Amino acid sequence: MEEYNVTNRNKVKRVAKRASYDKESVYRVLDDSFLCHVSFVVEGQPFIIPTIYGRKGNTLFLHGATTSRMIKTLQEGVDMSLGVTHLDGIVLARSAFHHSANYRSVVVFGKALLVEEEQKEEALYVISEQVLQGRWDEVRKPNARELKATTILAVDIEEASVKIRQGGPIDDKEDYELNIWAGVVPLAINALSPISDDFNQEMKVSDSVRNYLKNHFV
Structure with a gap:
């Protein structure tokens, strides 16, 4: 099983037993969504921007207007991170302290590279297929003006981690005697x-x- 190197950037410290670093697990969580949040810093000010993505191999594709602050900043090769989260359930315990949530989350680290003009349409196809498979073949393809107005970035995943919580609540031993309903509301x-x-x-x-x-x- 191929894994990402564990470094100070991607090492999960809180409840580390729920974490993994293998690429298959990372890809599985990424492939179950198309919405991510991209984090970066401009002149000391942190930003986090929601956007859609597409994955091909170990590369994620992002797109946006050529005037977008996120796009303009990331194409300079700055460090960035990208997060994807699936909320799978509300975990209701017998005590307020032990309430939790079931989730699958990925955090990716890397740098973005500008996709060349001749590769733009292929990258847009990958993003389109991530959102709705088969739609690309049903619609008009981007024309030259639309491609010129769109910037595509490729983010090779340098490091990543997956964190997953599953199952029911974990209460203190004495609280199991309380007459309080506990369980999971799936989402x-x-x-x-x-x-x-x-x-x-x-x-x-x-x-x-x-x-x-x-x-x-x-």
């Missing part, structure tokens, strides 16, 4: 019924959306 992100826009009310929902709903519809 998940689910899709609702698609809403067609005003210009194609009579059109059938596209294949990519129907395939997405098979796994995400409540």
